[in-house]
Amino acid sequence: MSKTIILSNRLPVQLRISEGRIEAIPSVGGLATGMKSVHQDGESLWIGWSGLTREETPGDLEGDIDKALAGHGCLKVSLSREEVDGFYFGFSNRTLWPLFHYFMEYSEFELANWEVYEAVNRKFADAVVEEAGEEDVVWVHDYQLLLVPEMVRQQRPGLSIGFFLHIPFPSFEIFRTLPWRKEILRGLLGADLIGFHTYDYERHFLSSVRRLLGLEVNFNEIHLEGRVAKVDSFPMGIDYKKFREAALRHAAMEEGEESDLQRRLNLHKASTPEAKFFLSIDRLDYTKGIAKRLKAFEYFLQKYPHYREKVRLIILAVPSRSKVPQYRRLKKEIDELVGRINGELSTVSWTPIWYFYRSLEFENLIDLYTSCDIAWLTPIRDGMNLVAKEYIATRTDQSGVLILSEMAGAANELHEALLINPNNFEQIAQALDQAINMPPEEQAARNAPMQKRLERYDVEKWAQDFMDSLLAQKKQDAPYVAS
Ligand code: ADP
Ligand code: G6P
Numbered sequence: 001m002s003k004t005i006i007l008s009n010r011l012p013v014q015l016r017i018s019e020g021r022i023e024a025i026p027s028v029g030g031l032a033t034g035m036k037s038v039h040q041d042g043e044s045l046w047i048g049w050s051g052l053t054r055e056e057t058p059g060d061l062e063g064d065i066d067k068a069l070a071g072h073g074c075l076k077v078s079l080s081r082e083e084v085d086g087f088y089f090g091f092s093n094r095t096l097w098p099l100f101h102y103f104m105e106y107s108e109f110e111l112a113n114w115e116v117y118e119a120v121n122r123k124f125a126d127a128v129v130e131e132a133g134e135e136d137v138v139w140v141h142d143y144q145l146l147l148v149p150e151m152v153r154q155q156r157p158g159l160s161i162g163f164f165l166h167i168p169f170p171s172f173e174i175f176r177t178l179p180w181r182k183e184i185l186r187g188l189l190g191a192d193l194i195g196f197h198t199y200d201y202e203r204h205f206l207s208s209v210r211r212l213l214g215l216e217v218n219f220n221e222i223h224l225e226g227r228v229a230k231v232d233s234f235p236m237g238i239d240y241k242k243f244r245e246a247a248l249r250h251a252a253m254e255e256g257e258e259s260d261l262q263r264r265l266n267l268h269k270a271s272t273p274e275a276k277f278f279l280s281i282d283r284l285d286y287t288k289g290i291a292k293r294l295k296a297f298e299y300f301l302q303k304y305p306h307y308r309e310k311v312r313l314i315i316l317a318v319p320s321r322s323k324v325p326q327y328r329r330l331k332k333e334i335d336e337l338v339g340r341i342n343g344e345l346s347t348v349s350w351t352p353i354w355y356f357y358r359s360l361e362f363e364n365l366i367d368l369y370t371s372c373d374i375a376w377l378t379p380i381r382d383g384m385n386l387v388a389k390e391y392i393a394t395r396t397d398q399s400g401v402l403i404l405s406e407m408a409g410a411a412n413e414l415h416e417a418l419l420i421n422p423n424n425f426e427q428i429a430q431a432l433d434q435a436i437n438m439p440p441e442e443q444a445a446r447n448a449p450m451q452k453r454l455e456r457y458d459v460e461k462w463a464q465d466f467m468d469s470l471l472a473q474k475k476q477d478a479p480y481v482a483s
Helices: 030-041 059-070 081-100 111-131 148-155 181-188 199-213 240-251 260-271 290-303 325-345 362-371 386-394 425-436 440-456 459-482
Strands: 004-010 013-018 021-026 044-049 074-076 137-141 160-164 193-196 221-224 227-233 276-283 311-318 353-357 374-377 401-405 418-420
Touching: 004 030, 004 111, 013 059, 021 030, 021 059, 030 044, 030 386, 030 459, 044 111, 059 074, 081 111, 111 148, 137 148, 137 459, 148 160, 148 181, 160 459, 181 199, 193 199, 193 459, 199 227, 227 459, 240 362, 240 386, 240 440, 260 362, 276 290, 276 362, 276 386, 290 311, 290 325, 290 425, 311 325, 325 353, 362 386, 374 386, 374 425, 386 401, 386 440, 401 425, 401 440, 418 425
Parallel strands: 004 044, 004 137, 044 074, 137 160, 160 193, 193 227, 276 311, 276 374, 311 353, 374 401, 401 418
Antiparallel strands: 013 021, 221 227
16 A cells, blocks of 8 residues: 655654653644644554764663654654754755845855755655655655655656745845855756645746756746646645634533633633733744734834723744854844733733743644634744634634734735734834724625635645645656656
8 A cells, every 4th residue: 555755854752751750742833733634533653853962872772762763754864963963954954044034144054064955855755755655745844855856766766756835935136145055956946746835935946947957847847857846835724623622612611621721811801801811822933023023013002002001012032043142142132022012011911021931732723723812923934823713713713813024925815814014013013903993794795705715724734635636747747757
């Protein structure tokens, strides 16, 4: 029987060793949370990095680690500390991530990191080649593994290979600045199908292929020697049912069954019933616009002082890539901003910002989604932003307002939200004011069509569409391969 091999740097669980015992923690981030649902339902093997370097892995625990991963349908690619530094913290997160998100000034072009990136991509490709049967389908994910499709293709030309990019593909003018731009395009073109979240990212990619490789592009097909690679957009969905059911369970909870977090939220709501909670949830990443959001909140409270003591911003920032200097600097900036704003504006009975710097359990995430009147998500640039979709899915009574950056891929599908430019504080302040005063009927009228759309095109449908399209592409190619 054929299976799907999912390949990504991040597995759905991260391993840690605590007091000689292995702990498996769910991974955070759109790729892992989205693909987890697809993986659970299907016949698939997921290959990726365990989160531990070889140096952190005691030899006598190797077997247990493999067993722990196998329990989740996963297989590890073993990486040394040096490889993780050059490949993950280096080329992936100090070159590609900032460049693809238009943070050109953060992007470093280090030959040594590129070489490690290439070598580690080869390791992932070799792991696929070893595991894949003739009929298997390979689905490679994200910017950490851009070279893998071509590397697998060279060794196994007959395999069906798909690739999906979870972050934006930048415009040609940005992409062309990368010294290894052609190698990256060729790497991707090893796939039969290359998927993006939006039509704009797809268009940018095709333009780079045309201008940098001079290849013939026919609508969304690229003609290569002996085969055709297809490019298309597939906006990633969420596990709508899971979020909706969790929210319904949550609503049906008896008194005393709530989490500590929920109890505290309820307490605050009861003491000031007219108070509004603004919610902001992201990985702590400069692309998410967290520092700007804090400054915009301060601006809002200056412009509309009558909202002081009536609104509260709950910021949840999940620790991420803290070995990269920009992330460390951002953490410091956010700590200072929260401290300053709370210091200047707090009263004995009111703290304007509640700030959590940690990962939360799924149930606590639901507590926040369902308790906050307004979700305020303003990335400066974001491939999709699943948090926005998750918030809408949990609003089972159709109340709640989503304020969303137009720079997030999700804005294309969530156009009933209040869409703002994250750099325009005036517009943001007005949107917050509008959200606070939005009548319940208008909230429902905006949320209902978004919910319908999210329910119809959920993560399962997204994966199925991608797979159907990949298999159709392969069929079309078959005569070429045979000749
Ligand atoms: P990104 O992939 O850039 O991190 P997304 O918004 O697309 O951004 O995806 C983030 C995912 O991580 C969501 O599925 C969300 O539920 C999950 N997540 C975000 N914050 C937390 C948290 N504090 N604890 C657990 N999971 C979280
Ligand atoms: C984004 C990327 C993913 C990545 C996730 C978390 O969603 O597209 O590839 O896994 O962020 O980041 P991390 O560096 O912790 O894997």
